[in-house]
Amino acid sequence: MSLLQVEGLGISFGGVTAVNDVSFALDQGKIVSVIGPNGAGKTTLFNMISGVYLPKSGKVRLDGEDVTGLRPDLLAVRGMSRTFQNLQIFQEMSVLENVIVGFHMHERGPVLADLFALPGSRKRARAAAEGARVLLERVGLERAAEREAGALSYGALKRLEIARALAARPRVLLLDEPAAGCNAVETEEIDRLICEVAKTGVAILLVEHDMKLVMRLSDTIVVLDHGEKIAEGDPAVVSRDPRVIEAYLGAGTTEALHAHG
Amino acid sequence: MRLSPKQSTLLVLAVLMIASPFFFPSNYYYRVGSLVFVNAIAVVGIVILTGYAGQISLGHAGFLGIGGYACALLPAHFGLPPALAVVAGAAISGAIAYVVGRPILKLKGYYLAVATLGFGVLVSMVLANEGWLTGGPDGIKVPDPGIRALLEQVGIELTNPQFWYAFCGLVLFIGAWLALNLRESPTGRALRALHGSEVAARTAGIDIAKAKLNAFVISAVYASVAGSLLALQNRLITPDVAGFMHSIELVTMAVLGGAGSVLGGIFGAALLTLLPQVLTVLQDYEHVVLGLVMMGVMIFLPAGLIPSARRLLRGRGE
Numbered sequence: 001m002s003l004l005q006v007e008g009l010g011i012s013f014g015g016v017t018a019v020n021d022v023s024f025a026l027d028q029g030k031i032v033s034v035i036g037p038n039g040a041g042k043t044t045l046f047n048m049i050s051g052v053y054l055p056k057s058g059k060v061r062l063d064g065e066d067v068t069g070l071r072p073d074l075l076a077v078r079g080m081s082r083t084f085q086n087l088q089i090f091q092e093m094s095v096l097e098n099v100i101v102g103f104h105m106h107e108r109g110p111v112l113a114d115l116f117a118l119p120g121s122r123k124r125a126r127a128a129a130e131g132a133r134v135l136l137e138r139v140g141l142e143r144a145a146e147r148e149a150g151a152l153s154y155g156a157l158k159r160l161e162i163a164r165a166l167a168a169r170p171r172v173l174l175l176d177e178p179a180a181g182c183n184a185v186e187t188e189e190i191d192r193l194i195c196e197v198a199k200t201g202v203a204i205l206l207v208e209h210d211m212k213l214v215m216r217l218s219d220t221i222v223v224l225d226h227g228e229k230i231a232e233g234d235p236a237v238v239s240r241d242p243r244v245i246e247a248y249l250g251a252g253t254t255e256a257l258h259a260h261g
Numbered sequence: 262m263r264l265s266p267k268q269s270t271l272l273v274l275a276v277l278m279i280a281s282p283f284f285f286p287s288n289y290y291y292r293v294g295s296l297v298f299v300n301a302i303a304v305v306g307i308v309i310l311t312g313y314a315g316q317i318s319l320g321h322a323g324f325l326g327i328g329g330y331a332c333a334l335l336p337a338h339f340g341l342p343p344a345l346a347v348v349a350g351a352a353i354s355g356a357i358a359y360v361v362g363r364p365i366l367k368l369k370g371y372y373l374a375v376a377t378l379g380f381g382v383l384v385s386m387v388l389a390n391e392g393w394l395t396g397g398p399d400g401i402k403v404p405d406p407g408i409r410a411l412l413e414q415v416g417i418e419l420t421n422p423q424f425w426y427a428f429c430g431l432v433l434f435i436g437a438w439l440a441l442n443l444r445e446s447p448t449g450r451a452l453r454a455l456h457g458s459e460v461a462a463r464t465a466g467i468d469i470a471k472a473k474l475n476a477f478v479i480s481a482v483y484a485s486v487a488g489s490l491l492a493l494q495n496r497l498i499t500p501d502v503a504g505f506m507h508s509i510e511l512v513t514m515a516v517l518g519g520a521g522s523v524l525g526g527i528f529g530a531a532l533l534t535l536l537p538q539v540l541t542v543l544q545d546y547e548h549v550v551l552g553l554v555m556m557g558v559m560i561f562l563p564a565g566l567i568p569s570a571r572r573l574l575r576g577r578g579e
């Protein structure tokens with residue numbers, strides 16, 4: 001059985017169907033990409049899988065357990081983590097602290113221990129800070145550690161979100177347009193990073209408009225259009241699928257599928 | 262050696278508390294000082310709730326009332342020593358905050374503001390109307406905790422205002438220390454995270470309902486202790502303490518000084534407690550000037566006085 005199974009997931013907003021009957025599976029160490037024109041329902045799908053939206057129909061299974069509509073924090077405990085298309089950064093905190101929050105599940109303890117700064121509490125916080133520095137190094141932000149997060153560039157914030165998501169030590173990682181707004185060098189780094197993370201056995205669900213990146217990284221591609229799954233398969237097959245080409249032509253991005261990114 | 266922000270805040274606080282009395286021309290100033298401390302204790306609680314966690318309460322004076330009346334009623338009806346009544350009052354306030362907070366903290370923004378306001382109004386109405394128990398609008402007498410007498414026996418002789426200055430100062434110092442500990446701890450970071458982005462905090466595994474409740478209960482305990490200390494030093498408690506205006510005042514103090522910062526909150530409490538005393542020389546214009554000062558700070562230093570000052574200093578240092 002697959003690590004993450006999405007079965008017939010659907011939702012509508014005010015009578016308008018945003019996602020309808022979408023199914024796919026994701027295995028350990030694999031990268032599945034969800035692509036589709038703007039407004040196809042990719043982020044909405046992510047929001048349902050990660051417990052932000054309650055689906056109207058369908059099921060999400062994590063390691064066989066039905067986790068449909070479970071609170072995001074409970075999903076996090078079960079090993080699901082994500083980043084956001086529209087950045088969700090803790091602006092008033094330092095870059096380092098943003099990542100430390102990612103360690104919350106590993107560093108939390110009794111409130112009274114925290115109030116009185118008991119040795120146990122300080123030890124947990126120190127371990128989280130050390131782990132956070134390692135992750136910042138991994139995404140190339142170690143020199144920005146003490147800066148206020150709000151002061152970072154868009155591309156840097158994207159990587160900060162990835163570091164924060166990794167801090168939770170996820171089994172399933174959902175990345176919503178991690179390379180958006182990144183320059184070529186940053187995209188390259190994100191490419192490498194995603195590969196590395198997948199190699200450690202994390203299952204990655206990726207939404208990305210950079211087709212070069214998608215074609216190179218994905219084991220499987222799921223194509224959405226108007227909330228429906230119109231194709232699924234490995235990159236070579238999907239990029240030749242007439243329905244997929246039509247969907248992209250319809251959206252006016254003729255060259256999107258031909259690796260111009 | 263470089264001091265951490267926590268250490269430097271505590272150092273500044275200790276120096277100000279110890280040095281100020283050398284400039285006091287009379288005993289009366291100890292009294293004003295202890296009022297500053299009492300307000301500051303409650304405001305540090307607001308800093309945790311509003312500054313850290315981003316949740317507003319317009320009813321926190323209700324907890325001051327509960328803490329204050331606990332010191333009057335528990336000794337009278339259950340024979341509890343007044344000093345222990347402070348602790349019991351804090352426990353009762355914490356329990357009530359827990360029960361009230363669970364449904365209320367699901368609300369956001371102005372809905373939360375109105376719901377907490379309702380709680381505050383409810384408490385002050387009960388205190389004013391249940392005269393058989395609370396003495397009604399005229400208030401009720403509070404017994405002497407006898408700590409000063411105890412100190413006298415071991416050779417420490419303080420006037421009454423001096424004693425309360427020292428005692429409330431000590432409690433404030435401990436309160437500030439705890440709040441600063443919390444800030445850099447996993448629990449406090451969770452609060453500041455949900456302030457920044459609830460959805461990101463949740464995906465990081467933070468149970469935001471529980472985190473908000475933690476902040477609400479802790480801040481209620483701060484307010485309760487402040488109310489108890491006020492009652493004990495005044496030897497009297499009236500329903501005004503729990504009133505709507507007092508709640509607003511506490512939030513204003515926190516925001517004016519800088520809600521995210523413990524030192525800011527304390528500074529705001531000092532400013533809004535002292536300013537009216539200073540401005541009495543302006544007589545009729547007192548409230549006009551006070552209002553203008555508040556508006557001016559918010560327009561020109563929206564982060565509050567202390568954080569803005571810090572930013573200025575840091576900007577120059579770089």
Ligand SMILES: Nc1ncnc2c1ncn2[C@@H]1O[C@H](COP(=O)(O)OP(=O)(O)OP(=O)(O)O)[C@@H](O)[C@H]1O
Pocket residue numbers: 013018036037038039040041042043044045085
């Ligand atoms: N909370 C919401 N309320 C109402 N409509 C919504 C909501 N969330 C999404 N939608 C609608 O659902 C549809 C799919 O949006 P979604 O953001 O999932 O698209 P997307 O594939 O992520 O697009 P993009 O590539 O631009 O990020 C859109 O028509 C959007 O307006």
Ligand SMILES: [Mg+2]
Pocket residue numbers: 042043044085
């Ligand atoms: Mg999207």
